[in-house]
Structure formats: C-alpha cells, structure tokens
Amino acid sequence: MKKSRLLFLAPFVFAGSVSSPLHAAEKLTYYCSAQEDWCQIMATGFEEATGIKVSMTRKSSGETLAQIKAESSNPKGDIWWGGTGDPHLQAAEEGLTVAYESPLNAEQNDWAVKQAASADFKTMGIYSGALGYGYNEEVLKANDLPVPACWADLLKPEYKGHVQMANPNSSGTAYTTLATIVQLFGEDEGFEFMKGLHKNINQYTKSGSAPIKAAARGENTIGIVFMHDAVKQAASGFPIKVVAPCEGTGYEIGGMSLIKDSRNPENAKKFFDWALTAEVQTRALEVKAFQVMSNKSATSSPMAPDLASIKLIDYDFKKYGSSAERKRLLKKWDDEVSVLPQ
C-alpha cells in the first residue's frame, strides 16, 4: 500500500517542481523572432550584462504576433525582438506595442529611425536585408541550366520546376517578394510576372527561408529569399550562390517593439537600449547573421551583401505593411495566380 500512496503523491511533488519559479529576482520575458542561435546570444548576453533573468521564447514573427494578440488582454511578454518589420508594424497599428524613443536613436542609420517614425515609435528598425535569390551551383550544373542574374531570368521556361518561393499567405518574406515585384514593375505587369513565375515554381513553402534551405540540401535549385539567408547557407558550406537581381529589389527592416501593458516595462527598455548598441549588434556575426545592422558603427561581415552596391527600390513600408493593402494583394494573388495550372 505504501507504494501506491507514493504513486499518488508523485504527481503533486512534480507539479510543485514544475510550477515553482527558480528566481524571484529581476525578470524579463523576451519574445524572439530571429534565428535561434541569435536569440540565444541576445538572451545570455543581456543576462550577463545586467543580471536580469531572461526567459525567452523563439517563434516566427507571424506566430509571435498571433501570440501577442491572443495575450493582449493579459500580456505575458515584455519585449519582442527580431523578425521582419511588417508584423511589428501591424502590432503597432493594432496598438499592441508602446512608443519609446531610445537615447541611442542618434547612433542609428536613417532607415531604422524612419521605420520607427512611420509607426510613431511603437517599433524600431534593428537590421535590414535585401531580397534576392540564391541557387545551388551543383544542381544547376547537373541540369545544364544557365546562371540567372535578373528577376526576368526566372521566367525562362528552362527553369520550370526549379524555382521555389514561400507562400505569401503564410510567409512575410514571400509577401515582401510580392510587394517588391508590384512596386518594381507596377501592379498589372507585376501580377503578369507572378503568373509567369508560377509556372516555374515547384513548391510554395510555408516558411520564408525554406526555399534556400531546400536548395542548400540539393532538394531544390533556385530559392527566392532574403539575401542574408542565402549567404548564411553559403557560409555554412553549402554550394549556394547569391544573386542580387539586376532590376533592383526590395528589402525588409527587422523590428523590435515594447509590448503594451507588460509586466517588466523598465527592464524591457533596458533591453531595448542595450540591443541598439554597436557592440551588441556586432555580435550577430558570431551566429552568421548577415543582415546590415541599424547602429552605424556596428561592424558587418565582408560576406554580407553590401546594401550600397545593390539597387534598392524605395520600398513603401507604410502602404504595403498596412493590413488593408496586404489583404487586397494576397486576395488578388490567391484569385489570379495560385489557381493557374502549373
């Protein structure tokens, strides 16, 4: 009988150990939408620098936005760092984040501050990266395909079944692609382009960087992604070459936002300022994050695509980041492009 009593007690003992926190000291709950290892060094770096205990959740920017929205009447998170800017702007638009102007704004690049200003400082730009594509050299050679250099090249019939991009409905990267093409070629011609591209697409992936990861493993030939994601695969030893399309291209600005009504607002601000320092931003190189950082004095890798040498369009974040325009473009893409035969 003793044994079975223990059996009954066990769950409560365990339950106790599960739900009791180890630290009652200074805390920060940190939502991260960048790559895992980058999130990690930010969390541990901040802990070391301030002694504030950080608990981190890593989810994609879409998932995080969904979570912050779901928790909005009782926020659990304090700060949201990383991930493409659109969901951050969306959160600002929906009033899920609070305005904050950091004293370090003077050290930041113009595009970062412009991004913040466009949302009344309810979010802040922390890095940026240009859109492009990458291809797997070996697979390209094995299939006797020409080397692509422009957006228009991707429409060539010989690339049929060799191009992959994410589904704009589920991925911010792919929505940026759609918005870029529309801004680059005009709406009508842009959609003609998407229809032509559709014929060559072998799969619309769910996640934004999946096409280049598939290409890296030899499961795909050309992946339309942010160039820094492609560079990362190349730097990890995969046979990937990165292309900045000749017609010019759009870009994203990674965001950081303070969550409204959070439980540790002071610590969140500390993190906010800390994350904007050059020293912290330079650490991105340790984890092969090849974005261009917001702080002017942060060092970037020689491998990183140099934004100055790429033809960048004047991407209208305000317009194309708004829910209405997003819904309209996605519906149009759904109705006119995705239904076509391949």
Added chain:
Amino acid sequence: MNKSTWLWLVLGLIGFCLLPWYVQEDGFWGFEWLVDGYPFDPDYAPGLFLILQGEKLWLAPIPVWLLLPIFALAFSTRSDRYSANVLLLAGLLGLTWLAIQGYSIGLRGWNYEALTALFGPLEDRQFGMGSGALLVAASFLFIMTTGIAGRGAVNGDIFVVGAIGLIIAMVTVFIFFPIVQMLSSALRDNDGVYSLGIFASKFFDNKIWGLSCIQGGTRCGVAWNSLFLAILVGFSTTALGLAFALVATRSGFRFGKMLRALTVLPIITPPFVIGLAIILLFGLSGSITQFVADLFDLQPTRWVYGLPGIYIAQMLSFTPIAFLVLIGVVEGVSPSMEEAAQTLRASKWQTFRTVSLPLMRPGLANAFLLGFIESMADFGNPLVLGGNYDVLSTEIFFAIVGAQNDQGKAAVLAIALLIFTLTAFYAQRRWLGNKSYTTKTGKGDGGMHVLLPKRILMPCYFIVLTWGTFTITVYGMILYGGFVETWGLNNTLTFKHYITAFGIGFNDFGLHFKGAAWDSFWTTLKIAATAAPLTAIVGLLTAWLLVRQNFAGKQAFEFGTMLSFAIPGTVIGVSYILAFNVPPIELTGTGAILVISFIFRNMPVGVRAGIASMSQIDKSLDEASLTLGANTWRTFTRIILPLMRPAILAALVFSFVRAMTAISAVIFLVSAEYNMATSYIIGRVENNDYGIAIAYSSVLIVVMLTVVALMQLLVGRANTRRRLAQSGSNG
C-alpha cells in the same frame, strides 16, 4: 451531516479566509505572498480580507453559500432529505456565482458590452483564480455532489457521486469549454459580431471543398485532400497490418517476437524524424533517388514531395498501430471454428476465406478507423513532406501562425476536421457496438491455429519482409544521421551534434549541462513524469465509474470522456490558448497548461486500458469488500487498484511516452520557461540543422525505449501478482 461534508465546508472557508484569492505571479507553488503584505495587499489577499477592505465586493455572496449549510444544518434536526437539499442548493448557487462573476468581470472591468450598458462602467478589475478560489470551487463542487448523493443518486454513495462530479467538471472545463470557445470564433467576423452568414461563407469556401481537380483543375480543396489521404492510409495500413499479424501468429515464423517489438515504434518516434529520413532517402538529392537516377540515367525529380511522401511516411508511422490492433483479433479467432470447417472438408483456403477472415472483420474495421483518424490528425509528416499537397491539420496551424493570422479560418478548418474524425469515431462505435463476433465462449479452446494457405502466406511473407526491411532501414538511417557532419554533402562521422546538444562541462560550480538541448530535455522529462501518473489516475477512475457504477447519463458521460481522442492536437492547442489566457482560468505560459493538455489528450487510453482490465476482475471481490463494511473509496483503493497494476502501468507508459513525443498541441502551448523537446526539434529542422534534430530524436528514442522496457519488467511482475490475488479469491 457526515465528516467529509464538514471537511469540505471547512476547506472552503480556509480557501476563502486564508489563501490568496487571485493567481500569484510567481506561480501556484510560489510563497512570496506570505512575506509580502499578506493579508492586506489586494494582490495577495484572501477573499475575506478583500471584502472587509471594501474591494471586489462581487465576492461577497460567496461566504453566504459556504455558511448557509453550516447554520442550516448545525442547529437543525430535520430529515436527511432536508440537509441534502440544503447542500445541493448551496453548492449549486456557489458554483454558479463563481462562474458568473469570473466570466463577467475580467482584466478590464466588465467583459461584455451589454453589462457595461446595464451597470455602467466598472473601474475595478480582477485576475485569474488563485489557490483560494480553486479551493472554494472544489468545496462547492463536493458540497453539491454530497447533496446529490444525499438525495439518493447512485445509492447515496458520496464518493461515487463526488468522483463523477469531479470528472464531469474537469471534462467540461478542459475539453468542452475550450472547444466551444474556439468554434464560436468561426461564427464571428473580424469585428467580433456573430453571424451565421459569415460562417457559411467561410465554411463553404472553395479552398476547403473545391472539387476542381476532378474536372481537370489544378487542385482540390484541403478537406478532400485530407479525406483522400486518410482513406488511402487507412486501407493500406490495415492491409499491411493484417499481413504482419498473419505472419506473426499463423506461419510458424520464428521471429514473431521481433515483429511484435515493431509495435512500440510509432509511439516512441518523435515527429518529423520519419519525414526527415524519407527526404534523405527519396528527396531530389536523396540516396535512393540518386542511385536509381544513376542506374537508369534518369533526371531525378521531386516526386516525393506531396501525396507520395506523406503517404509513405504515414504508412511507416501507423502500420504498427494496425498491427497492434489486428494481432489480438487474429489470435482471438477460436481455433475450434477453423477446425470445424476443416473437419467438414473445407480446404485451408476455403477455411481462411469463409471462416477466419469474416471473424476478423471488427478488428479490420477498428484498424482502418485508427489509421484514418491518425492520418487526419497527423501534423509532423505533412509539415515536412507536404509540398503543394495541403491538408487540414497543417492548414489550421498556418491559418493561426501565418502572415494572414485568421482565427476564424482556423476555426472553420478545425470544424471540417472535427466532422471527419467524429464521424469516423461514431462509425467505429456503431460498428463495434451492434455486431457480435464472439468466439471466446469460456469453453476450453484446446486447438492450435490453422497455418495459412500457401497462396496467402507467400504474398504475406513477401510484404512483411520488404516492409520490415524498409522500416529497419529508415530507423537505421535515423540513428546514423545523428553521427554524420552534414547528411548527403559531407558524410564524415562526428560526435559534433551530440556535443552541441548534450555537452556536459565543468565550471566554477561543478557539473554544468552546457548543451543547448538540456533545458528542453529536463523540462520534457519533468512534464511527462508529472502528466503520466495524473493521466493514469483520471483515466482509471473514469474506467472504474464506467464499468462498476450505474448512473443516469452514463452513455453521454462515456462519450464526453472519449471525445478528446477524436479531437486533433492542433485544435486542442489553439483552443487552449484562446480559453486559458484570460481570467478566470489563467494558465498560458505555465507548465500546468502542458500537463493538463496531456492529461486530457491521453486520458481515453487510460480509460480504455482500465475498462479492459477491470472487466477481468470479478465483481464479487468488490461486493465482498463492501459487505465486510468497507466504503467505496476503501474498496477502490484497497481492492481494485492493486488488482489493476498492469492497466495502471500501461496507462503510465503510454501517457509518459506520448507526452514526450506530442507536438501538434504542444507547439502552441510552450513558453519561455517551459520549452519542450519536440518544439526545440522543430526549431532545429526549420534552421536546416538536421544533424542536431536527428541526434536529439535518437536520444529521445533511446530514453523512451528504456522507460518502456523498465515498465515492461514491472508489468510482468504485476501480472503474476494479479493471478495470485484472483485465484485466492476464487478458492
């Protein structure tokens, strides 16, 4: 009034007067409140102190319902019937009031516009229920059930009525409530206005039900994709499972035991692993694709992405389940029937076709429906291998987490999925309920099973050997994959991934787990070890009520407890987030929400195991105990539980292992502090770190195998004990 009623009344008063009413930020077991301003600080104060300070006055009626029975009964000498009515009334009113105030007043005052309009704006607000409120709620619940028992329900057995009440309360709160919450969002447009038109337009969307692929269009709706895949998988796994079962039991095949070991594979395999292995074998650059392409000088293609890939992966995952179901059925067919047929000069083939096979029909139906439901609910394989073949389970996920973030769409898709699984679930119950295929009559079955006719045996052997080899290859690849640098590109052997994930080092404080995976690994073990015994308790208690007790509404009760089996994990995950993020029950971000989701996901298995094993225990044992003056609680703990060790252990093992490998619900519920192994593995897969993902999965497989083996040892011992106990009672 008896002692237990007094006990619950006193506990209720303690909950109201001494324990903090609202949820504590440092967790249920955190005791910061004791030293920090208790009992006057409104964040830590018990209900009584809140009211005395003039705060949260809507709590004031609660002590009335607690004190009512005390005063009514302590100074009264009226009949039992009268006291039962008082208890019932007090408990019912108390619970109702708790629910009303909890749902009407939230973090921002009134929760509903209508209430603001009626009473004017409320300046105050309240958080979720804390330990005090929880104890008061429990007290009301048991006061009410005591009252019901006192009125004569279930022969006036307080313990049984209490147990039924407890389980109904839990199933309502943790299954029905979240599901209803989620489904109601399907009826709302973006501004929160309810409308049936919205639902219809969302539900009958072409993307869900479109049939254009039949008329030569590009693709069909996701619902048809899911249905087609599930039917295909159901049929194939049943056929394969039958071949395995026949070979294992009716061929004199020497390695039958090894085949049985196969059945543990699907439950100990973390999600994604099979999908990854399939990509590494059959993908564009997969080993087998490349080999075949070289051999026949073909251009390799991406054929595996889409239906073929998901199909192969699900076959690998679910065939062992069909095997597990069918092996019992095939063994159960009584040899006497077959012998009779043969005595009547039927050939082996005739016997098999006209006697054995028809007798296996319920097993076949069961296996098909299990394969069907598992395939519908599967999340990991379509995620990795889906290509452009969208299915419901993944679409639900992306409707919530994708850039479009449309809760209503997720709810609508979830309804479609629920319709399919519930129909299958209902069909299974109908099928099994109405026909009798009994061949175990209690009379001696001395005979041996007839061996299979050759024309069946040969194909069966062929299928079993091919598929068996394939399964072993896939699992071999998985183990091997954790030790190579980068699969396919650089096949140098390395321990790198294991070191990154599970490295151990020494620092100033001694042993230091510095691997990246340790954190989620320990959390997973802790959560699984917490959930397993609780699942077993809840499951077996339910089984006991279902088998041994008779009460009104038993059918509905059974259906309710088995329901969660038919609800896919993604649906549970989403609905938990929606239901338990706000007061009165605030659970998101805790370890408790994970534990609770596991308990109610896996409870049906505990119930099934319990029912099976309880039916074998003669009821006269209970009766003897009751006759000798023990009450039901004593009988349950002293007689039934010890006899049920095998069922307890089966439930423990199953829920432990499922808690370690579950993903679909978990992915929504993990938080910074409580990250689980499976969600960590997804992160690695997303990041192209297949090495670490596979290494971690291998470690999990080994851990679970160890646990299963240990439990198996214990079950073996418990078995003999059970027999001793039973023969003792018979003698």
